[in-house]
Amino acid sequence: MVDSTPNQQLDDSAPHDVIPHDVIIVGGGLAGGLIALALHRHAPDCRFVVVEAGRSFGGHHRWSWFETDLPVKARPLMAGFDLNGWDEGYDITFPRLGRTLPTSYRSLASAEFHAKLIAELPAERVMLETKAASVDAGGVTLADGTRLTAKRVIDCRPFKPSKALSGGWQVFLGQQFRCETPHGLTRPVIMDASVDQLAPHGNGAAYRFVYVLPLSPTDVFIEDTYYADQPKMDADVLKGRVAEYAHRNGWKGEIVDQEAGILPVISGGDFTAALAEVAIPGVALAGARGGFSHPLTSYTLPFAVDNALAIAHLIARRPDLTGTELAAFCQRRAKRHWRATAYYRMLSRMLFEAAEPDKRVVVFEHFYTLRGALVERFYAGRSTWPDRLRILTGKPPVAIPRAIRALFSSGKPLNMETPA
Numbered sequence: 001m002v003d004s005t006p007n008q009q010l011d012d013s014a015p016h017d018v019i020p021h022d023v024i025i026v027g028g029g030l031a032g033g034l035i036a037l038a039l040h041r042h043a044p045d046c047r048f049v050v051v052e053a054g055r056s057f058g059g060h061h062r063w064s065w066f067e068t069d070l071p072v073k074a075r076p077l078m079a080g081f082d083l084n085g086w087d088e089g090y091d092i093t094f095p096r097l098g099r100t101l102p103t104s105y106r107s108l109a110s111a112e113f114h115a116k117l118i119a120e121l122p123a124e125r126v127m128l129e130t131k132a133a134s135v136d137a138g139g140v141t142l143a144d145g146t147r148l149t150a151k152r153v154i155d156c157r158p159f160k161p162s163k164a165l166s167g168g169w170q171v172f173l174g175q176q177f178r179c180e181t182p183h184g185l186t187r188p189v190i191m192d193a194s195v196d197q198l199a200p201h202g203n204g205a206a207y208r209f210v211y212v213l214p215l216s217p218t219d220v221f222i223e224d225t226y227y228a229d230q231p232k233m234d235a236d237v238l239k240g241r242v243a244e245y246a247h248r249n250g251w252k253g254e255i256v257d258q259e260a261g262i263l264p265v266i267s268g269g270d271f272t273a274a275l276a277e278v279a280i281p282g283v284a285l286a287g288a289r290g291g292f293s294h295p296l297t298s299y300t301l302p303f304a305v306d307n308a309l310a311i312a313h314l315i316a317r318r319p320d321l322t323g324t325e326l327a328a329f330c331q332r333r334a335k336r337h338w339r340a341t342a343y344y345r346m347l348s349r350m351l352f353e354a355a356e357p358d359k360r361v362v363v364f365e366h367f368y369t370l371r372g373a374l375v376e377r378f379y380a381g382r383s384t385w386p387d388r389l390r391i392l393t394g395k396p397p398v399a400i401p402r403a404i405r406a407l408f409s410s411g412k413p414l415n416m417e418t419p420a
């Protein structure tokens with residue numbers, strides 16, 4: 001992890017820009033890239049620059065979301081990307097339940113994210129293959145010593161696991177197959193949990209499901225996913241299970257792409273302490289690093305879109321806004337998000353602590369018997385109070401004494417560095 005030195009002493013001999021930028025965005029992942037796009041569209045006078053260590057925006061993965069995760073007024077920000085979209089609903093399969101739900105689904109590969117940003121953002125707003133060595137309220141010092149100054153700095157570097165937070169892990173590996181003949185799927189399969197409930201590292205159990213996206217008549221993306229206690233993955237084991245799933249469905253072909261991840265599933269903790277570990281005075285924090293994720297699904301896209309638009313509209317309205325004010329604005333939003341997602345952290349505790357790993361599938365199976373609109377609001381992080389009660393009522397899928405213990409548990413610390 002790079003240093004984040006607050007009161008950076010400037011070396012006068014190092015190169016530096018003459019006119020300060022209005023905004024420097026550090027990290028051109030999903031959050032940083034969307035903030036850049038929103039500033040470009042909604043705050044056209046804002047002189048910003050994105051500093052991204054990698055060769056492209058967004059790294060190498062695929063982000064998916066339900067259309068209803070985004071409020072209607074937020075959708076135009078994602079509309080210009082070359083997306084995969086499915087408007088005939090999606091399927092889920094469990095040992096005792098199979099169902100098609102009506103919600104539209106979207107998926108964006110990071111290569112398309114990069115292509116759109118490069119096409120739309122002026123070249124002077126983009127610095128790829130440029131690593132920030134240190135970040136402070138007055139700007140960024142690059143790895144080569146160059147100093148970039150700014151009125152406001154937004155830190156969108158990756159999420160950092162913290163022992164102040166607790167929970168479990170979502171471990172997954174996905175491969176895109178180009179099949180020799182059409183695979184025949186027309187809808188995404190968001191969860192096929194009819195598979196064996198194995199752990200992602202060869203022994204033990206976890207909540208396991210396979211996620212399948214028909215990307216074209218012949219391309220199919222198959223991802224093996226686990227809600228596991230440990231951030232461990234044996235990639236060869238997962239590749240074998242993906243191959244077995246493809247074989248079982250009669251899909252033969254070459255692998256043309258692959259992604260893998262180990263993401264936190266947050267069940268509790270001290271959010272203020274976790275933020276303090278990554279916060280730099282006067283620097284705004286956004287993205288997964290700033291706490292903007294769904295505790296149970298680890299998805300960040302809807303919150304990244306919402307934040308990007310909120311930041312851009314604020315800067316357009318208040319050209320005099322200081323970096324400290326922007327940092328406080330993001331922190332208030334992060335704390336509000338933390339409070340608003342308490343219910344999902346409680347469900348994470350139920351999943352990881354009240355249910356044995358091989359019984360976690362029952363918790364999800366129970367959930368998917370509920371009404372489609374409730375499921376939509378759940379994924380969007382907008383469950384109503386009646387939804388919350390409904391999810392917890394009925395025949396409980398976990399033992400009540402364990403459920404009560406889980407409610408009051410502080411959970412396992414999430415302090416392990418995620419393996420690459």
Ligand SMILES: Cc1cc2nc3c(=O)[nH]c(=O)nc-3n(C[C@H](O)[C@H](O)[C@H](O)COP(=O)(O)OP(=O)(O)OC[C@H]3O[C@@H](n4cnc5c(N)ncnc54)[C@H](O)[C@@H]3O)c2cc1C
Pocket residue numbers: 002026027028029030031032051052053054057058059060061062063064065130131132133156157158159259260261262263286287288289298299300301302
């Ligand atoms: C494989 C995978 C699949 C996922 N799928 C989904 C999904 O389907 N839907 C969803 O909502 N979420 C998904 N997520 C979760 C989450 O949305 C992503 O992790 C998302 O990319 C987080 O965005 P971010 O911008 O906060 O961080 P990141 O995407 O991690 O971006 C951080 C950026 O900062 C850059 N950086 C780091 N250090 C420096 C430095 N010193 N100087 C300059 N730049 C630096 C990195 O190169 C990177 O580009 C997925 C995550 C993974 C790993």
